[in-house]
Amino acid sequence: MSKTHPTLTIDLNHGAKVLEVPTGQTLLAALKAQEVHLASACGGKGLCGFCKVKVLFGAPAPGPVDKQKLSEDEITNGMRLACQMELSPGADLAIEVAGTLLPARSYRAVVERIDPLTYDINHVRLRLVDPAAMTFEPGQYIQLDRPASAECPGVSRAYSMASRPSETDIVELMIRRVPNGMMSVWVHECLAIGDEVSLTGPFGEFALSSRKLPMVWVAGGSGMSPFWSMVHHLREIGNTRKVYFFFGAVALRDLFLVDEWRTLEAELDWLEFIPAISGGEENWDGERGLITEVIARHLPEIPSPLEAYLCGSPGMCNAACNVLTDNGVNERMIFFDKFA
Numbered sequence: 475m476s477k478t479h480p481t482l483t484i485d486l487n488h489g490a491k492v493l494e495v496p497t498g499q500t501l502l503a504a505l506k507a508q509e510v511h512l513a514s515a516c517g518g519k520g521l522c523g524f525c526k527v528k529v530l531f532g533a534p535a536p537g538p539v540d541k542q543k544l545s546e547d548e549i550t551n552g553m554r555l556a557c558q559m560e561l562s563p564g565a566d567l568a569i570e571v572a573g574t575l576l577p578a579r580s581y582r583a584v585v586e587r588i589d590p591l592t593y594d595i596n597h598v599r600l601r602l603v604d605p606a607a608m609t610f611e612p613g614q615y616i617q618l619d620r621p622a623s624a625e626c627p628g629v630s631r632a633y634s635m636a637s638r639p640s641e642t643d644i645v646e647l648m649i650r651r652v653p654n655g656m657m658s659v660w661v662h663e664c665l666a667i668g669d670e671v672s673l674t675g676p677f678g679e680f681a682l683s684s685r686k687l688p689m690v691w692v693a694g695g696s697g698m699s700p701f702w703s704m705v706h707h708l709r710e711i712g713n714t715r716k717v718y719f720f721f722g723a724v725a726l727r728d729l730f731l732v733d734e735w736r737t738l739e740a741e742l743d744w745l746e747f748i749p750a751i752s753g754g755e756e757n758w759d760g761e762r763g764l765i766t767e768v769i770a771r772h773l774p775e776i777p778s779p780l781e782a783y784l785c786g787s788p789g790m791c792n793a794a795c796n797v798l799t800d801n802g803v804n805e806r807m808i809f810f811d812k813f814a
Contacts, residue, residue, distance in 0.1 A: 482561055485531070485568040486510065497563050501527065502556035506674075511578040512571065513677040514617065515632035517657075518557040522632075524677075525556040531568035534559060578675055581605060581616075583645060585669045591730040594651045595696050596662055597636070599644065600671065607642040608676060610635060612703040613783075613811065616645060616675030620660050631657040632677070634699040634785065634811060638706040645673065648699040680811040682708075683781060687807070688716040690773075690782040692794045694723060694765060697786035698731070700811060704783075705738060705745065718746045718776055722765025722790075725753045748772065765790070766797045773801045785811040 479496040484504070486493060495504040502518050502525050505511070513524040523543030529552045536549045539558050561567075583600040591597050602608060615634045622628035637646035652658045665671070682689075682704060691701050701719060708717070723729045728751070735747040750761035750768040761768045782798050784791045791812050799805050 480563040482563065483566045485566075487570055488568075495561065497561040497565075499561055500557050501554075501559040501561060501567070501569075504561055505556065509579060510571070511580070511617075511674045511677075512556055513578075513632075514557060514630065515615070517617070517630035520555065520557055523555065526553050527556050527559075528552050528570040529554050529559075529567060530570055532565055534565075577609075578677055579605070580672060580674050581608065581645075583671055583673060585665060585667050585671065586644075588665065588667060591648065592728060594662075595730065596649050596651075598647045598649055598661065598665070599637075600646070600673070602643050602645065603670070608645065609642065610639055610676035611681040612639055612707040613680040613682065613700045614676040614678040615680075615700075615811075616647075616673045617677065618647070618657065618661075619672040619674070620657050621672075626656050626660070629656050630674070631655075634678075634680075634696075634703075635676070636699040636702040638703055638710065640707070640710055646702075648696040648702070650696040678811070680783070680785070680809060682783075683809075685781060686715060688777050688780045689718070690769070690776065690780055690798070690803075691717060691719040691785075692765060692769065692782065692790075693719075693721055693785045694790060695728065695786070697790075697811075700785055701783075702731070705742075708744075709738070709742060713742075714744055716744050716746075716777070718748065718772065720765055720769050720772075721747070721749045722768070723749065723751050725751055726756045726758060764793075766793045769794060770797050770801065773798075773803075778802065779804065779807065782808045783811075784808065788812045 479498040481494050481496055484493040493508050515522040515524050520539040533552050537558050540555055544553050581602050582604045583602045586601045587599040589597045615632050617630045617632050620629050633647040636648050637644045649658055649661050651662045693701055739745050739747045750765055751758055752764050784794050791810050795808055
């Protein structure tokens with residue numbers, strides 16, 4: 475006979491929703507069960523720091539992960555990580571979450587295509603089933619769910635969408651295989667055409683501004699994903715803003731969709747595609763060096779002021795940011811999508 479946990483009450487956004495939820499779980503899990511989906515790129519493991527909520531009443535003492543991921547001002551103002559808050563009997567809560575998160579919801583989808591882009595990156599195309607459409611901004615991401623099994627507990631991981639917003643029934647992802655990654659190994663080894671999957675979204679604020687400034691885009695590997703969405707969206711809406719896309723790779727085998735980007739570059743007078751490899755053993759007549767070195771060489775030719783959009787590892791994003799600011803780019807005009 476299963477044990478029934480006592481419940482507590484959560485007041486969400488000043489009475490916008492009042493939830494009665496079982497204790498004995500995290501706030502993140504409790505909200506998800508009530509179709510209130512917070513961003514959580516790491517799947518609730520306390521690694522990304524995205525699942526922030528403002529606790530207006532009943533705030534617990536901050537834990538070590540809160541102290542690591544949140545600033546002192548955030549903690550003082552009642553911010554906590556929902557994945558770190560264990561719900562206890564008698565501890566009713568009043569919380570506030572960003573209004574932009576409330577449209578996120580769960581979807582069922584069917585795997586329509588899986589195409590290898592490189593030896594370790596697959597392009598996965600999903601067709602939404604229920605609901606059958608999603609509204610999102612290019613640059614946003616979803617969280618893909620892997621169901622629990624005897625070999626693995628259920629996990630969720632965040633992936634930027636590569637699909638264009640005009641295809642409301644399609645979600646496309648570029649998923650790199652991470653050694654021993656519980657999600658990415660499953661995607662690469664087990665996921666098959668026709669399989670049904672669940673996902674949640676959309677999330678994220680990595681989206682194009684309405685300014686008319688030139689843009690520098692920087693990515694490597696699967697960090698191309700949001701820019702693939704952005705470039706097709708801009709093409710559809712008749713963009714005239716200049717775009718310089720710097721795409722870095724170690725070796726030729728790490729480059730992909732180069733011909734497709736070259737075709738877009740020939741068609742769109744506002745797009746310049748600059749791929750580069752940092753290895754020296756290849757038969758390659760393009761740019762060479764770390765992508766930050768390539769950016770530094772080209773920046774004097776790019777009109778300023780400008781905006782920069784960076785997608786990739788924290789190390790790559792931080793290094794690119796340093797190069798940009800060292801060359802006079804305003805830090806407030808640099809936007810990130812760092813992998814957790």
